Amino acid sequence: MTIEAGQHVRHRSRLEWGIGKVEGSNGESVFVRFGDQLKTIKISFAEEFLEAVTAVELEALKPVARAGPAVGRTPQCPECGRALFRGADGEWRACSHCA
Numbered sequence: 001m002t003i004e005a006g007q008h009v010r011h012r013s014r015l016e017w018g019i020g021k022v023e024g025s026n027g028e029s030v031f032v033r034f035g036d037q038l039k040t041i042k043i044s045f046a047e048e049f050l051e052a053v054t055a056v057e058l059e060a061l062k063p064v065a066r067a068g069p070a071v072g073r074t075p076q077c078p079e080c081g082r083a084l085f086r087g088a089d090g091e092w093r094a095c096s097h098c099a
């Protein structure tokens with residue numbers, strides 16, 4: 001395969017590295033970031049061992065928490081705006097700061 005910067009790849013014999021992103025090349029080696037590790041891989045090895053990760057595959061691997069924290073809305077105290085909490089009985093408790 002042709003290695004291009006910005007491409008997502010995995011290493012066939014180093015699957016534990018997970019998915020890497022090609023950061024660039026100096027004509028002799030390519031630089032691929034796997035997590036917080038920047039690996040330098042000779043182009044001849046890269047072409048043999050790196051495998052492209054498709055956009056579909058990448059999407060499927062994304063953490064589910066992507067939606068962000070605003071999904072389930074928590075009631076807030078009308079006085080101070082702090083989030084309210086449910087008590088052991090399941091009822092929303094009065095604000096501990098203002099009550």
Ligand SMILES: [Zn+2]
Nearest residue numbers: 077080095098
């Ligand atoms: Zn309050």
